[in-house]
Amino acid sequence: MFGRIWRTLWRPTSKYALGAVLIVGAIGGVVFWGGFNTFMEYTNTLEFCISCHEMRDNVYAEYTETVHYKNASGVRAICSDCHVPKPWTAKLIRKVQASNELLHKVLGTIDTKEKFQDHRLEMAQRVWDTMKSNDSRECRNCHSFETMDFHKQSTKASKQMQAAMKAGDTCIDCHKGIAHKMPDMTAGYLAMFKDLKAAAKGGDGGADTLYTLETQAYYLTEDAAKGGGKAAGRLLAATEVSVLERDGDLLKVRVDGWQQDQVDQVIYALRGHRIFSATASKDGVEAIQRHKTEVDPDTDLTWHQVSIEGWIKSGAVIADQQKLWDYGKEMYTSSCSVCHSLPEKDHLLANQWIGSLKAMKRFIVLDTEQYRFLQKYLQFHAKDTGGADAHG
Incomplete structure (x- = not known):
């Protein structure tokens, strides 16, 4: 009997043939979608994230010492809570982007602690840029200005939070290094200066x-x-x-x-x-x-x-002034965006930058030569100097 029903459904002239195709297609679609979604959710688990030694031995070990891993309220934020978007389309895009990490796994780009440290700033900067561009979307799944009771915060925290809310700052502007070790912020501009010195020795x-x-x-x-x-x-x-x-x-x-x-x-x-x-x-x-x-x-x-x-x-x-300003920009970003959002260079007058930078001097790790250069960079890009292009 079952054989007769099967032949009837698949007979080309049968009115049931199309229905069979739709039924099989629907079942196949459900199975595929369920499997795909299940696997994608599995890649969001902590176990999956630390299944490679690059993550387990470096950033995971640091994360276990932070408040996001263990705290008084017992609420834990795992890797995907901070690094994987909740909206489905954004999540899918992030998963596709993550396929690049498989390539570097094969290449062994960060397969030792030394290699990982060499690339730490580059990787951190990429994450910071993403968080900056999406207004720290993943942070705001748990934290939002609208639900904060500023009166229950410390005086300093309340003042800074309300100032950040008013200025339109985003979480990552002030909270870099909250879950992982801060990279060596000097690495970028020191490498640029090394290249500038090599270029200078090569002739003008x-x-x-x-x-x-x-x-x-x-x-x-x-x-x-x-x-x-x-x-x-x-x-x-x-x-x-x-x-x-x-x-x-x-x-x-x-x-x-x-x-x-x-x-x-x-x-x-x-x-x-x-x-x-x-x-x-x-x-x-x-x-x-x-x-x-x-x-x-x-x-x-x-x-x-x-x-x-x-x-x-x-x-x-050197003959290329713009390379000097690029070096200054990197120094400014690395030195002055760790504790707060980076102020616009033209929000002060050139002479005002002298006092403003002096007030922040104890929080940065620049030697005298670097400090003087940074001050000059900011002064040449101040409100009343119009940036380097204005200096004929």
Whole structure:
């Protein structure tokens, strides 16, 4: 009897044939979808996430020491709670993106602790960028400004949370490193500086306009420069110089800038802005040429447009100013976005950046040279300087 029913359903002329196809298709679809969805949910489990040693021996071990793993309320956030979106489409996209991680598993990109540390900043930055772009969507599955009772928070936390809510900040702006060890934030800009130094030693291509890579001495005569004689002063990093002559590894350059009246030993990049370009010794001061004098209408201070010529070594200057600013941007991002959202560079005046950065100095790990460069980068991109493109 069953054989007769089967033949009837599959007979081409049978009115039941189409129904059979639909039934089989529907059953197959349910089985496929159920299996696919079950497997995708399995990949969200903690067991799956730490099934490879790269995760188990590194970030998982760190995570078990945090409040997201163990806390007074007994609520645990596992890997997928923070790294896998809840919306289905976004979740599927993330799963497809994760297939790239299988490739690097095969390649052994991070299969040792040393390799993992080398790539930690790169991986962390990728996650931070994603969280920043989606307004920390996964964080907000559990945390939201709307449900916070600010009165039950500490005074400091309440103040910062309410300020962040008002400014439209997102969770990851202030909470980097909350579940995993912070990467070495200096790695990015240190690598960039190393590349800049290598480029400087490789030559400047005969460019007429160059930029100092770091603080260096300048000399009034070529002989003094060759013999390591007494320097006439120092050029600070990111100072623009015009090349006048070339002789082997020496360059005769001119620095143009401004000198505040009665402050003879400092040359500033712009009138009325304390952006340091060069300092001068007593002999250096005598070599400074004044071209015109102006009174700043905002401060009534007298400023002199000046220039000075001197000899410098050629191995510490570059022709591409934008590479300097890219280095400054990386330094600023790495140094000033760990504890709070990164302020826009143009939210302060150039002179205001001096005091603002000084107030934050104890929270950052820059040496004196790096600190001075960062200050100059911010000043050149401040509200009243218009960024590097405005400095003709």
